[in-house]
Amino acid sequence: MWSGKGKTAIVGVGYSQLTRHSQKPLGLLAIDACQAAMADAGVAPEQIDGLTTYPELPALGAGNRDGEDIVSVMYILNQLPLASDIRWYAQIEAGMIASPVIEAVHALLAGACDYVLVWRALHQPRGRYGAWSSTRASGEAQFVAPYGATSIFQWHAMQWQRYMHKYGATREHLATFVTNSRRNANLNPRAFFYTTPMTHDDYLASRWIAEPLCLFDCDIPVEGCVALVLTTAARARDLRNPPAYIAGYGQNTSRRRTLFHYALDDYIACGQSLATKLWASSGLGPRDMDAAQLYDGFSPSTLYWLEAAGFCGAGEAWSFIQDGRIALEGELPVNTFGGSLSEGRLHGMGHIAEAVFQVTGRAEQRQISGAAAVCAIDGSPMLRGSGLVVTKEA
Amino acid sequence: MAEQQQRPLPAADELTRPFWDAARQHRLVVQQCSACGYFNHPPRTVCDACQSQTLAFVPVSGKGTVYTFSVMFQQNIAGFEQQVPYVNLLVELDEQPRLFMVANLPGSEREQVKIGGRVEVYFEDVNEEISLPMFRVIAE
Numbered sequence: 079m080w081s082g083k084g085k086t087a088i089v090g091v092g093y094s095q096l097t098r099h100s101q102k103p104l105g106l107l108a109i110d111a112c113q114a115a116m117a118d119a120g121v122a123p124e125q126i127d128g129l130t131t132y133p134e135l136p137a138l139g140a141g142n143r144d145g146e147d148i149v150s151v152m153y154i155l156n157q158l159p160l161a162s163d164i165r166w167y168a169q170i171e172a173g174m175i176a177s178p179v180i181e182a183v184h185a186l187l188a189g190a191c192d193y194v195l196v197w198r199a200l201h202q203p204r205g206r207y208g209a210w211s212s213t214r215a216s217g218e219a220q221f222v223a224p225y226g227a228t229s230i231f232q233w234h235a236m237q238w239q240r241y242m243h244k245y246g247a248t249r250e251h252l253a254t255f256v257t258n259s260r261r262n263a264n265l266n267p268r269a270f271f272y273t274t275p276m277t278h279d280d281y282l283a284s285r286w287i288a289e290p291l292c293l294f295d296c297d298i299p300v301e302g303c304v305a306l307v308l309t310t311a312a313r314a315r316d317l318r319n320p321p322a323y324i325a326g327y328g329q330n331t332s333r334r335r336t337l338f339h340y341a342l343d344d345y346i347a348c349g350q351s352l353a354t355k356l357w358a359s360s361g362l363g364p365r366d367m368d369a370a371q372l373y374d375g376f377s378p379s380t381l382y383w384l385e386a387a388g389f390c391g392a393g394e395a396w397s398f399i400q401d402g403r404i405a406l407e408g409e410l411p412v413n414t415f416g417g418s419l420s421e422g423r424l425h426g427m428g429h430i431a432e433a434v435f436q437v438t439g440r441a442e443q444r445q446i447s448g449a450a451a452v453c454a455i456d457g458s459p460m461l462r463g464s465g466l467v468v469t470k471e472a
Numbered sequence: 473m474a475e476q477q478q479r480p481l482p483a484a485d486e487l488t489r490p491f492w493d494a495a496r497q498h499r500l501v502v503q504q505c506s507a508c509g510y511f512n513h514p515p516r517t518v519c520d521a522c523q524s525q526t527l528a529f530v531p532v533s534g535k536g537t538v539y540t541f542s543v544m545f546q547q548n549i550a551g552f553e554q555q556v557p558y559v560n561l562l563v564e565l566d567e568q569p570r571l572f573m574v575a576n577l578p579g580s581e582r583e584q585v586k587i588g589g590r591v592e593v594y595f596e597d598v599n600e601e602i603s604l605p606m607f608r609v610i611a612e
Contacts, residue, residue, distance in 0.1 A: 210549045213478055220482035220492075221514045222574045224604055226544060226552040227560045228480075235542035236562055243540070243587045289543040289557070336514055338562065339572040341539070 080326055080359035084472035086186045087314040087321030088179075090119025090307035091431045093268050096422045099202065100301040105145030105153055108199040111303035112158060119307040120318030121193050123159055126307075128191030129167040130178040132198060132425075149199035149303070166190040173329050174373075174456035175426035176464035180327050182308045192313060197305040198427040218336045231296060233337055234376040234458075235288035240342045241378065242290065247396035249290060253281040255399050255412075256294050256377050256419060262406060263416025265443040270298050271420040295377040300422030304431055311472050322434040322468040325451065326360025328352040329464045349386025349459030356387070360467040362451055364388040367467075369436055369446055370410060371429035371454040374417040379458050384412070386459050406446055414444050426456030430466060437470045479551035481602050487515050490529040495603045498595040501529040502567065511568045534593035536563040536607070539572060541585050557582070563591055563607055575607045584609045 092114025094107035102110075116123055133148040144153045151167045166185045170178045175198055182194040215223035222228065241247060260276040263269035276294065284293040314321035330352035332344065357363050364370075364387055372383040381395035389410060390398035398404075404412035415421050415432035422428070433454040435441040441449075450470045457463025484492040494501040503515040507524035511532075518525050539562045547553045559582055565571040575593075577585060591607040598604055 210480065213480055213551070214483045215480040216483040216485065218514050219480070220484070220488060223480040223549070224482055224598075225560060225574050225576050226479065226549045226555065226558060227574050228549055229546070231546075232542055232544060232560055236540045236560060239542055240540035240587065286543070286545040286557075288545060288560070291542075333520075338574045339514065341570050341572075 079361040082183065082187050083325050083360065084323045084469070085311050086183045086308055087311055087323045088306050088308050088430070088434045088468065089314050089317045089319060089321050090115040090117075090121060091434055092116070092118055092305045093431070094303045096268060096270055096300040096302035098270075098300060103146050104199050104201045104301060104303070105149050105157060107301065108149040108154065108197055108303040108305070109158055111199070111305040112154065112195055112197055115195065115305035115307050118319065121307050121309070125193050126195050127163065127165040128182060128185050128194035129154055129164060130170065130181050130185075130194060130196050132170045132173070132175055132178045134171065135201065135203070147201050147203070149197065154195070154197070166194075172331065172462065173464045174462045176327065176430065176454065176456055176466045177329060179306065179308070179430065179466060180329065180464060183324050183327070186308060186310050192309060194308045195305060196308065197303055198425060199303040200301065200424060202299045202301050221336070222338050227338055229288075230337065231291060231376060232288045234378055235291040236338070237340070237342050237345060238378040239290050241381075244342065245393035245396065249282065250278070251396040251400065252295065252377055252381075253278045255380060255404070256281050258399070258404055259374065259413050259417045259419045262414050262444060263420030266415045266421060269416045269421040270300055271416065291376065291378075294419065297375050297418035297423040298420065300424070302422065302424065304424050304427035306430065306434075319440070320438040320470070322437050323470075323472045325362060325467040325469040326356055326358075327464070327466050328355030328359065330355070331462050345382050345459055346386050346392065349383055349457070349463065352455070352457070352459065352463045352465055353387040356453065356455070356465045356467060362467055366451050367410065367453050368449040369414050369433075369452045370412050371414070371417075371433050371452065372412060373426055373429060373456045373458070374413060374419050375423070375425075375458065377419060380412065380417070382459055383455055387453070387455065406444060411446050414441065414446065426454065429454040429456065433466070433468045437468050477550045479598070480549070481598060487517065491515060492602065494529065495595060495605055496601065498603060500532055500534045500593045500605055502532045502565070502571065503527050504530045511565075511571045513571060513573060532565060532567050535610075536565040536573070536591055538562070538585060538587055538589045538591055539564040540587055543582065555579075559585055561585065561591070561607055573605070575605060577607050577609065581609050
């Protein structure tokens with residue numbers, strides 16, 4: 079078991095507004111979220127002495143103007159009146175959203191700083207998301223773009239087709255997952271789809287994006303930011319909210335590089351490798367989780383994570399999610415806040431925030447009873463991934 | 473008629489030029505490791521299997537099996553606006569398990585595509601320099 083287990087905690091969560099297209103520049107949304115997180119924690123801006131983020135913009139060829147398209151460590155350092163003397167910062171370019179949180183944990187354990195602000199700001203580029211306009215396909219794109227294959231949803235569509243073929247799943251089975259997420263979002267006032275219910279028939283009637291994936295299999299792009307405050311367990315006890323202790327973590331990535339040239343089994347194997355580290359470090363296993371917040375940039379990812387992390391067997395996730403098992407009142411509530419499909423695309427920060435809310439008893443209408451340990455895992459699961467287990471007790 | 477943008481075309485580089493030169497001659501070649509025999513596609517600077525840097529392009533049969541596919545409906549990619557819906561195919565070549573190529577197949581064959589179905593390569597001459605390997609369904 080990891081020697082750092084229970085020695086650090088998430089003590090504050092802050093959200094900016096989440097809208098399709100904000101009138102406010104992204105940098106100001108990030109400041110809103112950071113200020114909300116500090117206020118939530120009861121930590122003064124002058125006490126923050128560590129900063130970290132994962133600033134990557136998830137669109138090829140989009141701009142990267144700091145404060146408009148991305149929000150870097152330097153932007154927050156310059157714009158937010160924080161500690162006069164920042165002691166530690168790091169900008170994470172690999173992994174996913176749990177990765178800067180993991181770096182914050184390392185910095186706190188090393189004594190590099192006392193209070194860390196972590197944020198993820200996401201901007202939605204104008205025009206059609208993920209569009210490809212170049213007539214030149216260079217690098218590895220020369221083997222996919224000439225075939226009109228450039229988007230991550232096409233990659234997911236192909237692998238979900240394979241999954242359905244291999245294991246006998248259907249679109250109706252996936253509908254159960256998507257509508258359950260929406261039902262949870264209808265209890266989450268921050269969710270983009272808070273006031274919009276969805277039935278199975280609504281799902282089945284929605285238009286194809288890349289068959290077999292439809293519009294509602296894709297997360298809803300929003301502009302906004304979520305920020306967290308972390309500190310050591312010793313300091314956490316004196317703060318405003320109950321701490322969500324970091325019990326363990328895992329990271330993984332694949333050595334292979336091309337977007338499309340993967341087998342379905344590669345996805346699951348990559349996720350299993352991450353999950354093995356997550357469970358080993360925390361000393362907990364899938365059966366110890368009271369809820370699971372599993373990344374859903376596209377709906378099949380959550381099913382792959384259920385299998386990769388051992389919540390069910392290989393090829394079983396589509397049946398596992400039926401019969402109310404993943405509902406708020408079920409045996410394993412999944413994406414209790416609605417996930418990226420319904421709260422909005424925050425690249426996993428929403429998943430971490432919800433894990434914190436659940437173990438600290440702050441999930442309001444969505445609160446599940448007796449939530450002592452919850453995991454939040456990001457990634458597809460291929461390519462990039464990172465995950466955390468947070469617990470009520472240290 | 474409004475001028476329509478061409479589909480994205482491969483910009484061959486030092487690593488990939490042999491592949492596209494062969495395609496221009498309607499031959500399918502894949503980079504193979506001279507040390508261990510492993511096929512690498514897309515081409516690599518080091519072998520995925522043994523990290524050798526001795527790699528050469530060799531002819532392959534051009535036959536394979538449909539590992540999976542999807543049908544693209546979104547008008548996301550300049551040059552493909554008039555083609556939606558079209559099929560994206562992931563072909564597993566006969567030469568090696570998990571030796572994948574991405575391709576399209578003729579629009580008329582959309583209803584015939586199925587996982588496990590057999591396909592073979594053909595070449596579409598896009599302009600004077602570029603021929604794209606494509607795949608079509610074959611009877612087994």
